[in-house]
Amino acid sequence: MKSFRILFTGISLLFIVLVTVPLINMILTADPQILRSTLGDREVTGSILLTLRAAFWATLVCAVFGIPLAYVLARWDFPAKSLVQGLVDLPVMIPHTAMGIALLMVYGKKFFLGRWFGELGIGFVGTEVGISLAMAYVSLPFLVNAARDGILAVDPKLERVARTLGASPWQTFFRVTIPLSWRPILSGAIMMWARGISEFGAVVILTYHPMVAPILVWERFEAYGLKYAKPVAVLLIILCLIIFASLRWLAGRNQEL
Amino acid sequence: MLRLQDISLKLGRFRLRRVNLNVRAGEYRVLLGPTGTGKTVLIETIAGLHRPDDGRIFLDGRDVTTVAPEARHLGVVYQDYALFPHLNVFNNIAFGLRLQGDHGRRLRDAVHEISAFLDVGHILDRTPTHLSGGERQRVALARVLVLKPLMLLLDEPLSAVDRLTRDRLQKELKRIHNELGLTILHITHDLNEAFLLADRLTMMKDGAVLQEGTPEEISKHPASRFVAQLLGIENFLPARVEEGKRLFLEGLGAVDPHILSPWPSGHGKIFITIPGWAVEFPDGGETGQYWWRGTMKIVTVVRTSTSVEVRLGSEKNTSLRTAFSRREAAQLPFELVPGNSIEVGLPKKGIHWVARDETA
Structure with missing residues (x-):
């Protein structure tokens, strides 16, 4: 019993250290002088803002489509359900550069979908919309799976009771299902957003310019070396940690009803 | 009041086999059968939550077989009471009234009246997790009774509480039935409960009705x-x-x-x-x-x-x-x-x- 506890505590601690050491090391070894000047670099701040914004839109639009899909997966039984579930998980497995190329083929000008949107004035190559699209495709599973698990955790009996008390399916969804599952849904949205911010592979294929932060880090590393890439990376990490921690805190607050 | 005509339904491992049932207005009907007989499925089918594969359901002479649950005006109380955990007692009771568009003073008066009737007026701002089994059941009853339903459908409402609470709640159900003149369909696997409450009994097994009659009739001449x-x-x-x-x-x-x-x-x-x-x-x-x-x-x-x-x-x-x-x-x-x-x-x-x- 005692050896069990010691071993598991030890393994967990080791793991946490391995995960956090690179981040902590990077932040501690950053030159404050350069960090400050990087903060004033319009290209850097613009790129970070673009990244946050594009990931936000991707998450918001996907919430509109992803939550109903999550509901369907949680509540209904239909023949190809496991296939649909597999499709949702697919982006996790496919290399993101491959995903980017697939998106380019469909949303580029050579395919009817890309042309259609083009006629509506929406282009995906080299635009902010393209960035959001690439982020959405690769990070959607985080939102859909979290929302599905959240909805699964709501006792279907509560929804049934609501119906017998006079609620339509819509009213039941908005007054019972969502109020009881918003926490995991929000947590999934945060995960999706965070995953979108960190996306490189799919975005770089679809839209190199304007540059999202991960691409900017890459470009500075390629063109000027580690010394100039590092402050941007540090800035990105700090910002992400702050936002992530505060949203997590928000989502976890008042956990006890 | 309620008439089921040859209701058949297959739902997962449960099955209803040509169920016929006729509950008269003002009657306290108890459906007695062992657990796993499809009694809950039957109640949910009556409430409109499952569409029968075959057969018809009539409420007050009207064919409601395809009517949505929210338009049937039936009060369902589940075994675990299914109170909304995100709402306090007041808002649980007010849930259906709000959907009807009631608000303000009218809503408050209706909630307070039914709360007084069921003695839950002192716990209106508590959340369901902070209620005892008996309180939960009275809140669940208040939540449906405040809507003045056509009839009550009770799914093993007394099997999740301790014996003392159960004795008290049985009396409570009898009182509600007598004072409000409500038609009640109550399902249970408890013989004593059935005999104590029922005007008429329906015996069920494996999704089929075996026998129907007053407790005396069935006791004297069990069909099988x-x-x-x-x-x-x-x-x-x-x-x-x-x-x-x-x-x-x-x-x-x-x-x-x-x-x-x-x-x-x-x-x-x-x-x-x-x-x-x-x-x-x-x-x-x-x-x-x-x-x-x-x-x-x-x-x-x-x-x-x-x-x-x-x-x-x-x-x-x-x-x-x-x-x-x-x-x-x-x-x-x-x-x-x-x-x-x-x-x-x-x-x-x-x-x-x-x-x-x-x-x-």
């Missing part, structure tokens, strides 16, 4: 061995009916056919049913005509009662069972000792019969 078992009858003596109105108990011999009424004409093999309480034991006086000697076996001893079986012959089925309370046991002229040889007799009352060839 299964129904008799549900009613708690312990003794089933295999018997043969022969021409010329002759009756033979297997392994025990011929007995007076007049012990059976009505006569099981058209049947060959039957079971004579004898409730445990009716079995005759020696009381110190003379024993009568139909007494047999057998060996005593103690089946169980629970807190205040001892369950006894007397083996009458070599055959497994010929035995009579009964239970003695501690008070009765103390006054018996013989000892409750395993292996004791005593005489037991057929009673003059309480004997009935069920067919033996049935499969149910």
Whole structure:
């Protein structure tokens, strides 16, 4: 019993250290002088803002489509359900550069979908919309799976009771299902957003310019070396940690009803 | 009020088989059957939560088979009460009223009135997690009663609470039924609960109705061995009916056919049913005509009662069972000792019969 506890505590601690050491090391070894000047670099701040914004839109639009899909997966039984579930998980497995190329083929000008949107004035190559699209495709599973698990955790009996008390399916969804599952849904949205911010592979294929932060880090590393890439990376990490921690805190607050 | 006509439904492992049911306005109907018989599915089908594969549902003469649950105006109370955990008691009770568009003073008055009726006025701002089992049930009742439903559908509403609470809630249900004149369909697997509350009983097994009638009717003439078992009858003596109105108990011999009424004409093999309480034991006086000697076996001893079986012959089925309370046991002229040889007799009352060839 005692050896069990010691071993598991030890393994967990080791793991946490391995995960956090690179981040902590990077932040501690950053030159404050350069960090400050990087903060004033319009290209850097613009790129970070673009990244946050594009990931936000991707998450918001996907919430509109992803939550109903999550509901369907949680509540209904239909023949190809496991296939649909597999499709949702697919982006996790496919290399993101491959995903980017697939998106380019469909949303580029050579395919009817890309042309259609083009006629509506929406282009995906080299635009902010393209960035959001690439982020959405690769990070959607985080939102859909979290929302599905959240909805699964709501006792279907509560929804049934609501119906017998006079609620339509819509009213039941908005007054019972969502109020009881918003926490995991929000947590999934945060995960999706965070995953979108960190996306490189799919975005770089679809839209190199304007540059999202991960691409900017890459470009500075390629063109000027580690010394100039590092402050941007540090800035990105700090910002992400702050936002992530505060949203997590928000989502976890008042956990006890 | 409520009429089910040949309702059939297959839902996962549950099945309803051509269920017919007719509940009159103002009636307290109890549906009694073992767990896993599809009773909950039946209630949910009546409430409109499942569409039957076949058959029709009528409410007040109107065909509601395809009507959405929110338009049926039925009050459903589940076994675990299904209170909304994100809403306090007030908002749970107000849930349906708000959907109807009630608000402000009207809403508050309606909630307070029903809360007073069900004695939950002092817990209106608590959340369901902070309520006792009895409080939860009263809140669940308030939540449906405030909407003045056509009838109440209660799904094992008393099986999740302790015995003391259950006794109190049974009285409460009786009071609601009497004071509001509501039609109630209550499903349970508890025999005592069923007999205490029911105006009429419907016996169910494997998604099919076995028998319907008042508790007295069903007690007197259970339609099958299964129904008799549900009613708690312990003794089933295999018997043969022969021409010329002759009756033979297997392994025990011929007995007076007049012990059976009505006569099981058209049947060959039957079971004579004898409730445990009716079995005759020696009381110190003379024993009568139909007494047999057998060996005593103690089946169980629970807190205040001892369950006894007397083996009458070599055959497994010929035995009579009964239970003695501690008070009765103390006054018996013989000892409750395993292996004791005593005489037991057929009673003059309480004997009935069920067919033996049935499969149910």
